Amino acid sequence: MLRIWGRITSINVRKxxxxxxxxxxxxxxxxxxxxxxxxxTPEYMALNPNSVIPTLVDGDFVLWESNVIVRYLCAKHSMGNLYPSDLQERFDAERWMDWQQTTFSPAGRDAFWQSIRVAEAERDHKKIENSVAATEPLLDRLEAHLSKHPFMACGRLTMADIPLACEIHRWFGLNISTKKWPHIEAWYAKIFARPASTGVFTLPLA
Incomplete structure (x- = not known):
């Protein structure tokens, strides 16, 4: 059976x-x-030498890196749908996945960490402020994209939506922005309504 190692409160496991x-x-x-x-543990590190989550075990095949796991599962089980078969459509989806991991997630990390992982008396509010300042222009960019597209790529749900929806779930859960992004909120509502999101977006951040 397919196995996914990792606590469900992790954004990367949720993907x-x-x-x-x-x-x-x-x-x-x-x-x-x-x-x-x-x-x-030595047993886990034999699967994932990085000592992080998630790790996917599919028979004899072991895979780590959350966005790569998303790509692999979609390519194996949903070629031409969640995993676009057209080369340009595929890499349109790929770039948004990379943007989530290399640009969006680092910008919001301090706000999440200080708000959720650090005790209130010990929080560095300057780090939160700087993180919000770095993240909100990225949300503006995402808002502009979603004002013209129903989903992140291909005009339908694809693998590109998965990492970004998990990131938006975490950011909205912090409730620290004063701005509104109606197109992001409408897109996220469509994601949240999907039966497959059960147990992914209904748990508290941790």
Missing amino acids: AVWTAQELGLAFERIDAGGAFGIVK
Whole structure:
């Protein structure tokens, strides 16, 4: 059976779990990381030498890096749909996935970490302020894109929507921005309404 190692409160694990659920795949999720530990054990490090989550085990094949796991599952089980078969459409989706990981996520990391992982008395509010200042222009960019497109790529749900929806779920959960992004909110509402998102977007941030 397909196995996904990682606690569901992790944004990166949520990407993998939602993908598997969207594809209707049977899988087992095994808690690891955070309070569950495990990731520093020799057994886990034999699967993932980075000691992070998630890790996917598909038979004898082991894969890590969350966006790569999303790509792999979509390519294997949804070629031409979640995983675009047209080369230009595929790389349109790919670039948004990379943008989430290399641009959007780093910008918002301090706001998330200080607001959720750091005790209130110890929070560095300047880091939160700087993180919000870095993230809001990126949300403006995403808003502009979604004002012209129903989904991130191809005019339909694809693998590109999965990492970004997980990122938006985390950002909106912080409730620290005063601006509104109606097109992002409308797109996210469509995502949230999908049955496959059950158990992914209904849990608190941690």
